[in-house]
Amino acid sequence: MRSEVREALIAKLTALADDEVILAHRNSEWVGHGPILEEDIALANIVQDELGHATLWYGLRQQLDGSDPDQLAFFRDANEYRCCELVELPKGDWAFTMLRQYLFDLYEALWLEAARHSTYPPLAEAVQKIIREERFHLQHTQAWIERLGQGTEESNRRLQQALEMQWSYAQQLFVPIPGEELLIAEGLVPDLAPVKERWLEHSTRHLQAAGLKLPINPGYQPTSRAYHTEHLWSLLAEMQSTARWDAEAKVW
Amino acid sequence: MTTEQVWKALAQIPDPEIPVVNVVEMGIVRGVEIEGNKATITMTPTFSGCPALHLIREQLERTARALGFDSVEVRTVLSPPWSTDWITPEAKERLRRYGIAPPKPSSAQDFLIELEPAPTPCPRCGSLNTSVKNTFGPTLCKAIYVCNNCQEPFEGFKTV
Numbered sequence: 001m002r003s004e005v006r007e008a009l010i011a012k013l014t015a016l017a018d019d020e021v022i023l024a025h026r027n028s029e030w031v032g033h034g035p036i037l038e039e040d041i042a043l044a045n046i047v048q049d050e051l052g053h054a055t056l057w058y059g060l061r062q063q064l065d066g067s068d069p070d071q072l073a074f075f076r077d078a079n080e081y082r083c084c085e086l087v088e089l090p091k092g093d094w095a096f097t098m099l100r101q102y103l104f105d106l107y108e109a110l111w112l113e114a115a116r117h118s119t120y121p122p123l124a125e126a127v128q129k130i131i132r133e134e135r136f137h138l139q140h141t142q143a144w145i146e147r148l149g150q151g152t153e154e155s156n157r158r159l160q161q162a163l164e165m166q167w168s169y170a171q172q173l174f175v176p177i178p179g180e181e182l183l184i185a186e187g188l189v190p191d192l193a194p195v196k197e198r199w200l201e202h203s204t205r206h207l208q209a210a211g212l213k214l215p216i217n218p219g220y221q222p223t224s225r226a227y228h229t230e231h232l233w234s235l236l237a238e239m240q241s242t243a244r245w246d247a248e249a250k251v252w
Numbered sequence: 253m254t255t256e257q258v259w260k261a262l263a264q265i266p267d268p269e270i271p272v273v274n275v276v277e278m279g280i281v282r283g284v285e286i287e288g289n290k291a292t293i294t295m296t297p298t299f300s301g302c303p304a305l306h307l308i309r310e311q312l313e314r315t316a317r318a319l320g321f322d323s324v325e326v327r328t329v330l331s332p333p334w335s336t337d338w339i340t341p342e343a344k345e346r347l348r349r350y351g352i353a354p355p356k357p358s359s360a361q362d363f364l365i366e367l368e369p370a371p372t373p374c375p376r377c378g379s380l381n382t383s384v385k386n387t388f389g390p391t392l393c394k395a396i397y398v399c400n401n402c403q404e405p406f407e408g409f410k411t412v
Contacts, residue, residue: 038385038386038388038396041386041388041389041390042386042387042388044388045388045389045392046388048301048303048392049299049300049301049392050301051301052297052299052300052301052302053300053301055300055301056300056330121331125330125331125333126330128330128331128332128333129297129300129330129331129333129334130300132333132335132412133299133300133301133392133412136387136388136410139387140387140388
């Protein structure tokens with residue numbers, strides 16, 4: 001593998017893993033606070049799966065540069081993280097959390113579907129593994145969009161409000177990282193443009209069927225994964241506190 | 253020491269989360285190779301975030317060492333991805349008797365289409381009049397159902 005392709009692949013794997021870790025941590029804030037017990041458990045399951053996916057992506061990076069996944073997760077500062085801004089936003093209410101998870105799950109499922117044919121065998125293998133778990137997530141969050149959108153006036157209003165906020169943030173999921181064109185040219189990862197097209201088609205249909213209106217005015221749309229919202233700093237401060245306090249953490 | 257003997261020893265290791273089945277009949281152990289005094293065991297994760305993976309890896313290593321190998325390597329492979337089709341029929345029956353509805357045959361269906369139109373039979377009374385209560389359960393591999401006939405809630409293995 002040429003060195004610039006290798007560097008780009010390392011950056012892409014990092015971005016994939018970082019999205020999963022940060023979103024998982026955000027959603028883990030609901031554990032013990034879910035609206036009903038079943039949903040508390042369901043979201044905890046989804047979080048656990050997303051952490052499993054992050055472990056696989058960091059593991060692929062480790063094969064390329066020998067980096068330690070725990071070091072990457074717990075000892076990098078916000079400036080070194082390459083997650084998108086959508087996953088950093090505070091958890092908000094249940095509608096906000098479910099909408100974000102739905103928009104992310106749909107993107108992830110469609111990206112994975114396109115990435116099944118990657119020319120990089122370790123990535124293609126990880127995709128086959130993850131895709132089987134992701135469909136359960138999408139099935140679950142898809143149902144929540146219907147339930148909240150068609151539920152009461154209040155649930156519809158809250159979901160609509162979340163959509164106004166998140167719609168433009170979600171578009172960052174389809175912004176290629178620097179060097180991604182090299183990976184696409186060699187077939188290592190799929191082109192994001194057709195994935196975005198399918199995502200728009202699916203999400204628009206589902207959101208409208210649930211009684212929601214797509215925002216007319218494009219809001220703030222982040223572009224570079226090198227920049228973050230202020231929320232990432234406080235999230236990492238909490239997430240990394242135990243590891244930084246006692247890196248070995250052998251005594252409980 | 254033959255590979256058959258190693259397989260037999262590994263088949264004594266219960267699944268940490270479902271102790272009525274062992275890690276071999278669950279399809280978690282993928283291969284055993286012996287080279288002189290070294291054993292190489294290949295395993296595959298059921299769900300990528302399964303917290304029992306570390307424990308299973310440790311137990312595979314400890315069991316093989318107890319057989320007298322100087323060196324034991326436990327390798328993890330992802331391909332082909334684990335499927336519930338790899339759980340043996342005997343293990344599926346034992347799951348059912350334990351109160352966990354076994355998985356159905358997994359097909360290479362498109363992942364975006366709706367799951368499981370066929371009902372899951374109740375492991376206690378056998379009724380097909382059951383409904384899913386939660387796609388997610390106490391562990392990553394199970395969902396929660398309720399039987400509308402005998403009124404009992406039960407766990408079912410997800411079909412993957």
